[in-house]
Amino acid sequence: MADFNVNLRGVGSVSVIDVNGYLDAHTAPELENVFNKLLDGKNYRVVVNFNDLKYISSAGLGVFMAYVETMRENKGDIKFSNMKESVYNIFDLLGFPILYEFYKDENEAVQKFNELGLS
Amino acid sequence: MIYPNKKIEKELIVKSSTDNLAQVREFTRKAAEESGFPEETVGKIILAVDEACTNIIKHAYKYSPEGKIVISIKFDSTIFSISIIDEGIHFNPNTVPEPNIVEYYKKKKIGGLGIFLMKKLMDDVKYSTITGNKNQVILVKYLTQ
Known part of the structure; x- marks a missing residue:
């Protein structure tokens, strides 16, 4: 009954994942499926847009931990954008800002990849 | 408005799925809002529960959906306390080291x-084993004026 949706779209060479609703232990596997799809397609430049995410638990945070290194090993990254303060605070409690880049706006995050050039 | 020393109790029993x-979050939200916590604190309590x-489902019941989880909330004007009881595998939180995010990454x-x-x-977070070899975790948030 948990309400969660995930959508994948391409913006140039960057894959943008829109997350919507409640990301918990029940819904985290749906997000994992999207990351697996990205790895299958060798898409390593990822922006996660949190604009419509209302809630996240450690099960959701764990998904980003599980995939970020593979992305970076392949000259990509997982960057975050459009996060509500209440959601950001949970990432902050666990020290994520040391390891991940957070942007106010999706375009800024996408631009950051484009500055690196196409590899 | 909660009257001083008037204790309110609520209980929810769910299977370990x-x-x-x-449903657990909704139950917790209603009680936490009723107790008068600001929205930010309500959010923290919901996440903790x-x-x-989630830990009980994963570790005590190893994702078997037939286990029982009993959530009891008690509160008055000073203290909000949530007891969560399961009958699964015993869990010792002291064996879980505090995570270091950089180590986690590596x-x-x-x-x-x-x-x-x-x-x-x-x-406050307290783990114990109670009668009938059940596991109990008690989560506490104090109401301050």
């Missing part, structure tokens, strides 16, 4: 964040 986490139940370790969050979000 992640499908029930949304979610993490406790080792690709993705578990153990829940208990750390619970301790950060609540004023």
Whole structure:
């Protein structure tokens, strides 16, 4: 009954994942499926847009931990954008800002990849 | 408005399926709002209860959906206390080291964040074994004027 949706779209060479609703232990596997799809397609430049995410638990945070290194090993990254303060605070409690880049706006995050050039 | 020393008690019993986490959060939200906590604190309490139940589903019941989880909330004008009881495998939180996010990254370790969050979000977190070889975790948040 948990309400969660995930959508994948391409913006140039960057894959943008829109997350919507409640990301918990029940819904985290749906997000994992999207990351697996990205790895299958060798898409390593990822922006996660949190604009419509209302809630996240450690099960959701764990998904980003599980995939970020593979992305970076392949000259990509997982960057975050459009996060509500209440959601950001949970990432902050666990020290994520040391390891991940957070942007106010999706375009800024996408631009950051484009500055690196196409590899 | 909660009258001083008037204790309010609520109980929810669910099976150990992640499908029930949304219901657990809703139950917790209603009680926390009734107690008069600001929205930010209500959010923290909801997340702590979610993490406790997720841990029970994963570790005590190893994802078997037939286990029982009993959530009891008691509060008055000074204290908000949530007891969560399961009949699964005993869990010793002292064996869970405090996570270091950089170490986690290096080792690709993705578990153990829940208990750390619970301790950060609540004023007190106590684990114990109770009668009938059940496990109990009590989460406490104090109401301050």
